[in-house]
Amino acid sequence: MKKVLVLGGGFAGVETAIYLRKQGINTTLVSDRDYFYIYPTSIWIPTGDATKEDVSVPLEKLAKKHGFEVIVDAVTSFEAKEKKVTLESGKVIDDFEYIVVAIGQDKMKPKGVEHTLSICGKPEEAVELNKRIEELVAKGSGKIAMGFGGNPKDTSAVRGGPAFEVLFNVNTMLKKKGLRDKFELTFFAPMEKPGLKMGHNAVEMMHKMFNMTNIHAQIGSKIISFEEDGINFENGTKLESDLIMFISAGTGHHVLVNSG
Numbered sequence: 001m002k003k004v005l006v007l008g009g010g011f012a013g014v015e016t017a018i019y020l021r022k023q024g025i026n027t028t029l030v031s032d033r034d035y036f037y038i039y040p041t042s043i044w045i046p047t048g049d050a051t052k053e054d055v056s057v058p059l060e061k062l063a064k065k066h067g068f069e070v071i072v073d074a075v076t077s078f079e080a081k082e083k084k085v086t087l088e089s090g091k092v093i094d095d096f097e098y099i100v101v102a103i104g105q106d107k108m109k110p111k112g113v114e115h116t117l118s119i120c121g122k123p124e125e126a127v128e129l130n131k132r133i134e135e136l137v138a139k140g141s142g143k144i145a146m147g148f149g150g151n152p153k154d155t156s157a158v159r160g161g162p163a164f165e166v167l168f169n170v171n172t173m174l175k176k177k178g179l180r181d182k183f184e185l186t187f188f189a190p191m192e193k194p195g196l197k198m199g200h201n202a203v204e205m206m207h208k209m210f211n212m213t214n215i216h217a218q219i220g221s222k223i224i225s226f227e228e229d230g231i232n233f234e235n236g237t238k239l240e241s242d243l244i245m246f247i248s249a250g251t252g253h254h255v256l257v258n259s260g
């Protein structure tokens with residue numbers, strides 16, 4: 001019987017494993033997390049409208065239901081020609097006829113990115129965002145900046161939608177708490193027209209929404225660096241922020257970059 005190894009336990013990996021099992025194919029999935037994390041609904045975590053557990057499904061549960069095997073371990077190297085996969089534990093897997101690679105992407109690392117949190121990064125970052133927002137709410141005022149960056153080598157590797165979504169969610173939460181006028185909310189991005197890949201109408205609508213919700217926009221200038229207390233732009237301005245949520249553009253996963 002054919003044996004397929006699926007690397008990655010996100011949408012692509014899990015969907016592949018389920019599909020292969022429906023065809024009666026012997027399937028093993030490797031994931032560095034023991035749960036499937038539903039990124040689209042994680043946008044509710046920063047405002048406390050959902051928990052990490054609400055948006056996670058244990059891989060073991062899915063494996064049991066659909067009949068595939070799960071190995072929880074990180075892939076550290078993948079030799080494509082040899083169909084050889086090495087895991088963090090030291091285990092080597094080289095007896096599969098087919099390997100499906102679905103480990104997602106790495107993120108670009110601009111200077112000072114460690115001073116930011118991303119809704120598109122590790123699930124723990126969404127939880128930390130919630131903690132930091134709650135601390136600011138307890139303090140009663142603050143400056144929050146949320147935005148995204150680009151990849152000059154691949155303009156399609158940008159993910160901006162969740163920045164708008166989380167920012168609007170924070171705006172609504174602060175309004176409900178009667179604290180909106182105590183907070184400065186700013187959207188930032190280096191492009192002249194962020195969100196343009198969704199069309200001109202979307203960009204226009206976004207600006208209308210910003211005006212309606214009193215969200216400032218710092219756009220059209222390259223991000224030079226992040227600091228603990230703000231963001232430096234090429235045009236010389238510094239956007240002061242108590243909390244920065246930044247979605248870095250995607251780039252090739254390091255395991256694949258080194259896969260030969």
Ligand SMILES: Cc1cc2nc3c(=O)[nH]c(=O)nc-3n(C[C@H](O)[C@H](O)[C@H](O)COP(=O)(O)OP(=O)(O)OC[C@H]3O[C@@H](n4cnc5c(N)ncnc54)[C@H](O)[C@@H]3O)c2cc1C
Nearest residue numbers: 008009010011012013031032039040074075103104120162
């Ligand atoms: C906040 C947010 C909101 C979104 N909203 C929408 C939406 O509304 N609609 C929509 O269509 N799309 C949305 N997306 C995009 C969508 O979530 C992605 O396209 C999708 O998650 C990509 O799936 P994937 O399986 O390719 O990669 P990923 O989801 O990145 O999954 C990769 C998996 O591989 C695992 N992995 C990584 N490295 C290793 C390794 N070395 N070893 C083992 N395992 C590894 C990871 O733990 C992860 O489980 C959103 C994304 C985010 C972040």
